[in-house]
Amino acid sequence: MNAKERKQLPSGLYRIQWRDGETTSLAAVGVTADGERWLAPCNWIAPVDDEDSMLLSLAWRDVKAVTLIEAA
Numbered sequence: 001m002n003a004k005e006r007k008q009l010p011s012g013l014y015r016i017q018w019r020d021g022e023t024t025s026l027a028a029v030g031v032t033a034d035g036e037r038w039l040a041p042c043n044w045i046a047p048v049d050d051e052d053s054m055l056l057s058l059a060w061r062d063v064k065a066v067t068l069i070e071a072a
Contacts, residue, residue, distance in 0.1 A: 001063040006037045011072040016041060017065040030072070039063075 009029050016025045016039075025041035032038055039059050 001060050001066070003060075006060055006063075007035070009037055009066065010068070013069045013072075015067045015069060016063055017067075019062050019064045021064070026069070029066075 011030045012028075014027050014029055016027045018024065025043050027039055027041040030038050030040075037060075041059075
């Protein structure tokens with residue numbers, strides 16, 4: 001998912017389809033103070049926060065599609 005696509009996402013709960021085509025995650029998506037989107041998949045063992053922007057960018061790059069379950 002590119003930056004333009006993710007900036008259009010409202011905060012909420014999503015089903016994330018990963019690029020591998022086999023894996024999905026339930027994830028919360030929110031907004032940082034500077035308008036970037038953060039991603040917190042609930043089946044990951046550690047959160048990725050805005051302090052580690054490289055990891056966050058890599059995570060978003062691996063997102064194939066998102067389905068909004070509920071907006072915040």
